[in-house]
Amino acid sequence: MKLIGSTTSPFARKVRVVLAEKKLDYQFVLEDVWASDEIQKINPLGKVPALVMEGGQDSITGSMFDSRVIVEYLDNLSPVGKLIPDKGRERAEVRTWEALADGVLDAGILVRLEKTWSGRSEPQRSAAWIERQMGKVHAGLAAMDQALADKSWCASNHFTLADIAVGCCLGWLSFRFPELAWQQQHANLARHLDKLSQRQSFQDTAPAL
The missing domain is CATH 3.40.30.10 (Glutaredoxin)
Incomplete structure (x- = not known):
C-alpha cells in the first residue's frame, strides 16, 4: 500500500x-x-x-x-490490535470521539488558513470568523477533557481509534498553536497525551516541518 x-x-x-x-x-x-x-x-x-x-x-x-x-x-485488514468495535454502542462511542477530535481539527485548520493563507490580504482576514472557529476548538477541548475525568482511555477500557484521533488532534494543536497552551486548562487531556506520547506509533509520527 x-x-x-x-x-x-x-x-x-x-x-x-x-x-x-x-x-x-x-x-x-x-x-x-x-x-x-x-x-x-x-x-x-x-x-x-x-x-x-x-x-x-x-x-x-x-x-x-x-x-x-x-x-x-x-x-479490518488485520485482527491485530482491533481499534474499532464491530457494532453497537461501543462502536458508536469510538466513532463519536473520532468525530469530535476531527471536528476540533477542522475548526483549527480553518483558523490557521484564515490567519496565514497568502491568498488573503490582512484587511480581508476576519476576526469574527477566527473567533467563531476558536470557540469550537475550546468547546471541543472542554468536552473531551470532562469526558476523560477518571478514565484511562477515551472509550471502553482499552486503547482504540478514539485515543488515536484525540492524540493526533492534541499533537497538532500543540504544533500549530503553541500559544493556546491548552494543557493549562485541560489537565485530563494533558495527562492522556503524555500517556499516548509514550507509544512508539506516536513518537514515530510526531508532526514536523
Whole structure:
C-alpha cells in the first residue's frame, strides 16, 4: 500500500498511527497540496491523506480517501490490535470521539488558513470568523477533557481509534498553536497525551516541518 500525505497533516498522522499499531507495511509518499495538484489524480478534493491500495493504480479507482474511511479499511485488514468495535454502542462511542477530535481539527485548520493563507490580504482576514472557529476548538477541548475525568482511555477500557484521533488532534494543536497552551486548562487531556506520547506509533509520527 502507498499512503499519500504530509508530516504535518493530523489526518495523515491518524492513518500512520493506525498503520503502525496494526503492524501493516506501507510506503509513505510526501505530498504538498499547496504546491502541486498531483493529489487530485487520486482524490479529486485535493486533500491528504489518500491510500493507494496494494495492486491498485495511482488513480481514483485504485485508491480511497478521507482518514475515517481509510482507518476503518485498515482496521479490518488485520485482527491485530482491533481499534474499532464491530457494532453497537461501543462502536458508536469510538466513532463519536473520532468525530469530535476531527471536528476540533477542522475548526483549527480553518483558523490557521484564515490567519496565514497568502491568498488573503490582512484587511480581508476576519476576526469574527477566527473567533467563531476558536470557540469550537475550546468547546471541543472542554468536552473531551470532562469526558476523560477518571478514565484511562477515551472509550471502553482499552486503547482504540478514539485515543488515536484525540492524540493526533492534541499533537497538532500543540504544533500549530503553541500559544493556546491548552494543557493549562485541560489537565485530563494533558495527562492522556503524555500517556499516548509514550507509544512508539506516536513518537514515530510526531508532526514536523
